[in-house]
Amino acid sequence: MSKAKAILGSAVFFLTAPLVVAGVIPWWITRWEFQPAFFGVELTRVIGIVLIIVGAPGLLHSFARFALQGLGTPAPLAPTRYLVVTGLYRFVRNPMYVAVVAVVLGQAAVFSDWRLLCYGALCWLAFHIFVLGYEEPTLRRTYGTEYDTYQVNVPRWIPRLTPWQPRINARTS
Numbered sequence: 001m002s003k004a005k006a007i008l009g010s011a012v013f014f015l016t017a018p019l020v021v022a023g024v025i026p027w028w029i030t031r032w033e034f035q036p037a038f039f040g041v042e043l044t045r046v047i048g049i050v051l052i053i054v055g056a057p058g059l060l061h062s063f064a065r066f067a068l069q070g071l072g073t074p075a076p077l078a079p080t081r082y083l084v085v086t087g088l089y090r091f092v093r094n095p096m097y098v099a100v101v102a103v104v105l106g107q108a109a110v111f112s113d114w115r116l117l118c119y120g121a122l123c124w125l126a127f128h129i130f131v132l133g134y135e136e137p138t139l140r141r142t143y144g145t146e147y148d149t150y151q152v153n154v155p156r157w158i159p160r161l162t163p164w165q166p167r168i169n170a171r172t173s
Helices: 003-016 018-030 043-068 095-111 114-143 145-153
Strands: none
Touching: 003 018, 003 043, 018 043, 018 095, 018 114, 043 095, 095 114, 114 145
16 A cells, blocks of 8 residues: 555544544533542543543654554554554554543543543444454554564553564654
8 A cells, every 4th residue: 555545544443443442432421511529539631631641642753653653554454554553553452442541531521521431431332342353463464574573562452661672664664
């Protein structure tokens, strides 16, 4: 896939998947109306803002890596040509899912909405099931030992404190 097609495909997928999951559905649940802070602690709103501020750019960064380095999209119908192991992928194997959940949980904290908190937990569970049942087996079949090495060195959900240093090659430099 060309870079132009990868960028366009990733943009379309972004508008149909994470924007809906982390934007439209949270709005539908909350109408972005503030409730009294969780446990009466306003600091929870600050934590929510931090989650959103960290999650949103992380999501965009990860999408860009798929298009520009992987030459594909996050959509299973148009996967990357190359395994992406740079940027945030050096810290955690699933930065897009982590970012989406962070944004949803951030909104739950900002608006103090328990329904959105439950929705965020359900999103993570759905992502986890998808990763275990489809994504990891597909990556293993597609990239073989390259993925096995990556999987051993980079955690699925909880980011490493230091970036993994993959072997240098044309795609990661």
